[in-house]
Amino acid sequence: MSAVAANSSWRHLKYVATENPVTLAAFLMFTGFVLMALVGPWIAPYDPLASDTAHALRPPSARNWFGTDSLGRDILSRIIVATRLDFGIAVCAVAASFALGAALGALAGFFGGWTDRIVGRVSDTIMAFPLFVLAMGIVAALGNTVANIILATAIINLPFYIRVARAEVNVRRNAGYVEAARLAGNSDLRTLALHVFPNVLPPMMVQISLNMGWAILNAAGLSFIGLGVRPPQAEWGIMVAEGATYIISGEWWIALFPGAALMLAVFTFNLLGDGLRDLMDPRTRT
Amino acid sequence: MSLLEVKDLTLEFRTRSGTVRALENVGLTVDKGETVGIVGESGSGKSVLSYAAMRILDPAARITRGSVHFAGQDVLAASEHDMQQVRGREMAMIFQSPRTALNPIRRAGRQIEDVLRVHTTTLRSDLRKRAIEALAQVRIPDPERRYQAYPFELSGGQCQRVMIALALACDPQLLIADEPTTGLDVTTQAAVMALVSELARARGMATVLITHDLALASEYCDRIVVMHAGHVVEEAPTAELFRAPRHPYTARLIASTPTPQKSVDGLSSIPGNLPDLRRADLPSCRFLARCERALESCASQALPDVPVAAAHRVHCFNPL
Amino acid sequence: MSPVLECVELKKHFAVGRASRLHAVDNVSFAIGAGESVGLVGESGCGKSTLVRLVTRMLDPSAGDIVYRGRNIGFIPARVFAATPFRPKIQMVFQDPSDSLNPRHTAFDAIAEPVRRLGNGKPVAPQVEQAARKVGLPGELLPRYPHQLSGGQKARVGIARAIALEPDLLVLDEPTAALDVSVQATILKLLAQLKRDLGMSYLFVSHDLNVVRMLCDRVIVMYLGRIVEQGPAQAIFDAPAHPYTRALIQAIPSVGGRPEGRELLPGEPRSPIDPDPRVCRFFGRCPKQVDRCQKEAPLLRELRPGHFVACHFA
Numbered sequence: 051m052s053a054v055a056a057n058s059s060w061r062h063l064k065y066v067a068t069e070n071p072v073t074l075a076a077f078l079m080f081t082g083f084v085l086m087a088l089v090g091p092w093i094a095p096y097d098p099l100a101s102d103t104a105h106a107l108r109p110p111s112a113r114n115w116f117g118t119d120s121l122g123r124d125i126l127s128r129i130i131v132a133t134r135l136d137f138g139i140a141v142c143a144v145a146a147s148f149a150l151g152a153a154l155g156a157l158a159g160f161f162g163g164w165t166d167r168i169v170g171r172v173s174d175t176i177m178a179f180p181l182f183v184l185a186m187g188i189v190a191a192l193g194n195t196v197a198n199i200i201l202a203t204a205i206i207n208l209p210f211y212i213r214v215a216r217a218e219v220n221v222r223r224n225a226g227y228v229e230a231a232r233l234a235g236n237s238d239l240r241t242l243a244l245h246v247f248p249n250v251l252p253p254m255m256v257q258i259s260l261n262m263g264w265a266i267l268n269a270a271g272l273s274f275i276g277l278g279v280r281p282p283q284a285e286w287g288i289m290v291a292e293g294a295t296y297i298i299s300g301e302w303w304i305a306l307f308p309g310a311a312l313m314l315a316v317f318t319f320n321l322l323g324d325g326l327r328d329l330m331d332p333r334t335r336t
Numbered sequence: 337m338s339l340l341e342v343k344d345l346t347l348e349f350r351t352r353s354g355t356v357r358a359l360e361n362v363g364l365t366v367d368k369g370e371t372v373g374i375v376g377e378s379g380s381g382k383s384v385l386s387y388a389a390m391r392i393l394d395p396a397a398r399i400t401r402g403s404v405h406f407a408g409q410d411v412l413a414a415s416e417h418d419m420q421q422v423r424g425r426e427m428a429m430i431f432q433s434p435r436t437a438l439n440p441i442r443r444a445g446r447q448i449e450d451v452l453r454v455h456t457t458t459l460r461s462d463l464r465k466r467a468i469e470a471l472a473q474v475r476i477p478d479p480e481r482r483y484q485a486y487p488f489e490l491s492g493g494q495c496q497r498v499m500i501a502l503a504l505a506c507d508p509q510l511l512i513a514d515e516p517t518t519g520l521d522v523t524t525q526a527a528v529m530a531l532v533s534e535l536a537r538a539r540g541m542a543t544v545l546i547t548h549d550l551a552l553a554s555e556y557c558d559r560i561v562v563m564h565a566g567h568v569v570e571e572a573p574t575a576e577l578f579r580a581p582r583h584p585y586t587a588r589l590i591a592s593t594p595t596p597q598k599s600v601d602g603l604s605s606i607p608g609n610l611p612d613l614r615r616a617d618l619p620s621c622r623f624l625a626r627c628e629r630a631l632e633s634c635a636s637q638a639l640p641d642v643p644v645a646a647a648h649r650v651h652c653f654n655p656l
Numbered sequence: 657m658s659p660v661l662e663c664v665e666l667k668k669h670f671a672v673g674r675a676s677r678l679h680a681v682d683n684v685s686f687a688i689g690a691g692e693s694v695g696l697v698g699e700s701g702c703g704k705s706t707l708v709r710l711v712t713r714m715l716d717p718s719a720g721d722i723v724y725r726g727r728n729i730g731f732i733p734a735r736v737f738a739a740t741p742f743r744p745k746i747q748m749v750f751q752d753p754s755d756s757l758n759p760r761h762t763a764f765d766a767i768a769e770p771v772r773r774l775g776n777g778k779p780v781a782p783q784v785e786q787a788a789r790k791v792g793l794p795g796e797l798l799p800r801y802p803h804q805l806s807g808g809q810k811a812r813v814g815i816a817r818a819i820a821l822e823p824d825l826l827v828l829d830e831p832t833a834a835l836d837v838s839v840q841a842t843i844l845k846l847l848a849q850l851k852r853d854l855g856m857s858y859l860f861v862s863h864d865l866n867v868v869r870m871l872c873d874r875v876i877v878m879y880l881g882r883i884v885e886q887g888p889a890q891a892i893f894d895a896p897a898h899p900y901t902r903a904l905i906q907a908i909p910s911v912g913g914r915p916e917g918r919e920l921l922p923g924e925p926r927s928p929i930d931p932d933p934r935v936c937r938f939f940g941r942c943p944k945q946v947d948r949c950q951k952e953a954p955l956l957r958e959l960r961p962g963h964f965v966a967c968h969f970a
Contacts, residue, residue: 069352225754230766230817232714233748235738235773248760377836378807477923491924492700521699522863526907527920548837551909578911592841594866595910596893600848603870606838609806 063329073328076321083315087134094127098284107301117303118301120290121282125304128284129311135285136315139196140265143203148258150204151211156250158212159219160242169216170183173209181206185268189277199278207261214257218250259323263316270312286312337408339510339542340366340389340427347388352613353566358384359566362402362640366510371536371543371544373557373574375550375589379610380528380563383548386512399620407509424453428503432515433493438487444498445471445483451505454483467541474531493524496530504535512544513526517552550593554578559647562586565610566624567639572648582644585623621652629654658726660824660849660857661711661746666720666730668706678929680706682881684720685956688825693851693858695872695889697865697904701925703880703881705829711859712748712827713737725824732914744774744821751830757802763788763813764798771820787816790853791846808839811848816867819850826857832867840867847871865908869893874962877901880928880937887963897959897970899942920942937966944969 065285068074086093096114102122110117158169176184188202220226223246231245232238270287273279279288286308293305349356359381366372367592368524374382378639387393389404391411404411411419431437439447448467452458458466466482471479474497487495503511513532519538535554536543547553553560554574561571562583570583581587591604608626611618619635621627627634631654639651668681681703688694697958698704709715710722722730729742737743747770750756757766767784775783788798793812802810811831818826831847832840848871851858862868868875869889876886879896885898896902903921921941931937936949948968956966 226750226752227758227761229714229748230750230756230814231758231769232738233712234742234770234817235743236769237738238735245758249758375836494924520909522865523699523903525909526915526918530915530918530920533915549909550837551911551913554911555909555913555915575912589837590911592838593911594841594870595865596845596866596869598866598870599845600870603841603844605841605845609808649718 070325070328072321076325078317079314079318082320083133083137086130087137087244090130090134093126094130096124096127097122097130098131099282107304109301110303115305117301119289120192120296123282125289125307128289129286129308130168132284132286132289132308133311135196135279135283136269136287136312139200139203139269140262142200143207143265143269144258144260144261146200146204147207147261148211148254151208152215152247152250152254154208155212155215155217156219156242156247159216160223160238160246166242168214169212173212176206177209177253179206182268182271183271189272194277194280196278199269199272202272203265206268207265210257210261211254214254215250218253219246222246222249255326255329256323259319259326263319266312266315266319296333338365338405339368339407340364340544341403341405342385342389343403343405345385345399345404347384347397347399347402347460349394349396350398351396356613357618358397358613359388362426362568364389364561364568366542366544368509368542368555369536369540370559371545371557372531373545373547373553373560374563375547375553375560376480376563377548377589377610379565379613381566382563383514385563386429386514386544386546390423390512392423400597404470421455424503424508425506426508427510427512428506428508429512429514430499430503430516432444432518434492434499435487435490437499438502439597440487440496442486442553443483444485444487444490447498448502448505451502455506466505470505471498473504473535474498474501476501490634492520493528495522496524496528500528500532500535504541507539508541510542510544512546514546516545517549518547518549532556550589551595555612562589566613567622568651570648570650570652572645573613576645576648580645582648582650583598583652584627584629584654584656587656629656659689659723660692660725661859662687662721662723663707663711664721664723666707666710666722667718668703668710668715669718672929676930679881679931680928681710681717682931684881684883686859686876686886687868688859690824691851691857692874693853693860693872693906694747695868695875696859696861696878697868697875698827698878699863699864699904699925701880701928702738702878703928704878706881707878708748708827708829708859708861711744712746720939738773744770745824746827747818747821747825748827748829749814749818749831752834753807753814754802754834756814757810759802762799762801763793763805763809766802766813767798767817767820770817774821783820786818787820788812790819790850791816806839807835808842811835811839811843815843815846815850819854821858823856825857825859827861829861830863831860833862833864844870865893865905877904880925880931882937882966884938884967885963885965886956887960891960891963897963897965898938898967899944899969900938903943 069286104122106120107124108114108118114124119125154169158166185202185206188205189198192198228241228246231241273285273287274291279285281288289308290305296304342362345359345362347359349358351452362385376382399412413450445467446469452463454604468479468483476482476494476497517528520528545553545557557574559573560577562569565586570586578590581590588604588606592606606626611622611625620637620639621634624630624634633653640653642650642655644650664685666681666684667676669679672678684707696704710717713729716734717730721728724742732740765783767787768780771780771783785795788795791812793816795882797805797809814836832843835843844867860868860872873890875892876887877884879900885901893905896905903919906918925940926937926940934953935949939945939949954966954968956964959965959970
């Protein structure tokens with residue numbers, strides 16, 4: 051990318067971020083989360099796995115900002131470290147889902163015919179199951195590992211991307227610039243990949259962002275019921291599960307803080323969606 | 337008293353990229369029974385003017401000056417309830433792209449009945465009959481069958497006729513036709529315009545024809561108002577306008593319209609582009625940058641209203 | 657000398673439902689000579705869009721031949737046509753510049769695309785700049801995106817893109833329909849000048865007959881998939897022989913024209929689905945119809961040298 055183009059991309063990023071304060075807030079929070087994911091283990095005040103039964107079930111204090119859980123582990127440390135795992139799962143699952151789903155949907159939307167029918171039936175089959183139950187089934191069948199959570203989340207998410215990509219490509223299929231691309235000597239596949247698909251990306255960005263939040267919730271949900279992440283690993287869902295049993299006895303902080311982290315992460319992704327779409331859409335460039 | 341009177345109307349739109357000064361000091365009068373053409377290119381504000389007259393502007397619009405009076409009533413000050421009595425009954429509008437202007441999931445006949453039900457005291461049992469009559473009046477062949485049709489089953493010309501039937505169902509005093517034939521075939525255009533003008537004549541209805549097609553306006557309008565970038569630049573009776581245009585823009589517009597007699601080399605063009613209406617530093621005359629007769633006063637002094645001949649006015653410091 | 661393009665008994669039918677067929681283009685034959693500008697007029701549903709897609713080889717014919725400089729290109733399937741050396745020779749300018757430019761590509765990219773895909777490996781930038789110069793597009797506009805360009809500028813980009821590889825035949829599909837009148841004049845002059853300078857042939861599709869008259873040597877009038885009249889532009893406009901052509905020309909509004917004397921066409925066009933081959937396609941709307949018109953569909957015959965009409969009464 052030439053210096054001029056890189057410069058204008060940076061300027062465009064600044065414009066999008068500053069034009070809408072909500073977008074700016076979302077970018078900042080997202081950056082915060084990413085930083086936590088990257089350097090979490092180093093900035094956590096305590097070892098997230100170290101149990102210290104002498105200080106078990108302590109409410110938030112100067113020593114433990116978010117309190118401690120039943121094994122005396124510092125909740126704040128566990129939340130920080132869990133960021134990497136939760137984000138990692140969400141990013142991998144969404145990336146895989148997007149890559150495959152968008153490709154299938156785009157092919158179905160562009161070529162129609164049998165491609166469309168087959169992709170449609172695959173998508174319908176997945177959607178015929180209650181999605182969370184299907185995820186549970188996949189993890190239960192293939193084994194209780196993090197990799198399988200990622201796989202399960204990716205699979206149940208496919209119809210979503212297939213549908214969006216198919217619809218967006220279908221709308222643009224007969225646009226003038228698509229015919230112009232053919233006249234310029236592009237094969238159908240090239241036209242789809244290089245001319246149509248880049249125009250489909252902006253609307254898909256919003257979907258991806260919303261989806262990230264959903265993927266985190268999904269992973270947390272699976273861990274909550276005991277599938278996927280095993281103790282003593284720190285993960286927000288598992289922490290909420292552990293804390294759920296203690297709410298009645300009054301130790302509210304064990305479930306609240308991981309729950310709040312989850313909520314904030316999903317919220318960030320939702321807000322980020324609009325900003326990402328503006329970033330990708332050349333029409334909002336001045 | 338004129339039927340529609342717009343005076344000094346100034347309005348702007350607040351958008352993400354700035355405030356668009358869409359109309360400035362626009363005046364328009366339409367008398368009972370006459371057909372007035374508003375001619376201008378894209379961005380001239382002709383459609384916005386008509387939406388202001390019916391008070392169906394986008395909420396981002398802000399009217400900063402001026403007044404609109406319809407049949408003596410102050411449109412801008414009226415309540416929404418009062419406006420709803422007027423719209424469709426006294427003042428009606430037909431739009432471009434007739435197929436998209438009709439409700440795609442309601443049958444044509446039903447849509448006409450909707451208008452009758454809201455604005456007239458027609459008995460329920462008579463609604464269908466009157467709707468079919470309305471369709472017959474706009475010369476739709478086989479109106480009984482077309483009553484049942486959905487818009488997608490009708491051709492572009494037929495959809496436009498249905499829209500005309502909708503607009504005329506309550507015998508309005510004023511019909512605003514916003515580019516009613518753009519996108520229609522030229523033979524269909526001829527039929528639709530003939531229909532509108534015949535119905536207007538028969539009912540003594542005033543018509544405002546908004547179009548970018550000068551030739552079309554010349555054939556059907558008694559008077560023509562020429563707009564450019566949110567200003568009215570000239571208005572005159574039709575024959576007079578074409579015989580002796582006084583505003584440089586009008587003259588250029590006429591000279592760049594293809595006719596059977598002209599060759600390509602004989603076509604004139606207008607250099608430059610429309611000014612960006614979001615700018616704060618717009619000159620008084622927005623045609624300044626493209627005009628070869630520009631004077632110093634054109635940039636700063638308020639545009640004059642120069643009466644050139646009977647009913648012929650031009651807003652220019654240096655008219656032809 | 658062989659014509660640049662020749663269509664021989666070209667037909668395109670689309671299947672409708674299980675048994676019916678829509679005759680979009682029905683037995684169309686015409687030729688375009690080198691440097692000749694042929695206008696194609698007709699209203700919606702006449703088949704000109706389909707014909708354009710056949711000529712530019714974006715669509716395969718159901719029957720008939722498309723011949724480019726003596727070589728039959730109709731047999732080459734549309735899917736692989738892009739890979740043949742004929743692709744750069746037949747190019748098109750689209751109707752709506754806003755729709756035909758990829759919103760994510762700059763003007764430079766748009767013009768460079770055919771050069772990159774179909775060019776001969778020579779440096780791309782000089783060719784793009786040269787094409788831009790020919791259409792009067794200032795170089796500083798090349799890095800801009802379509803939404804940053806005016807209607808006229810976008811139209812120029814579309815033309816530059818089409819002529820970048822110096823095609824023999826340029827198909828123009830209503831190139832000025834989406835433009836304001838003042839801009840249209842500039843683009844029309846540009847097209848006339850390019851025709852003179854580059855010696856291309858034009859197939860100029862338009863519903864605006866005044867524009868066609870200005871730029872075209874010959875005119876083809878289509879109705880419901882068939883050619884009803886074709887001949888020199890002057891002859892068609894001054895002495896139209898087919899009743900449809902007459903109605904079409906009469907319907908054009910003109911300054912100072914009187915709408916009252918017009919002959920308006922009643923009704924709607926006949927259905928193009930499974931049309932009865934014995935009935936004239938214009939029967940039902942024609943001011944002059946007799947029984948013969950529904951027993952024997954008229955064929956194109958030469959009325960005067962170079963002027964053909966399909967009507968029993970011409």
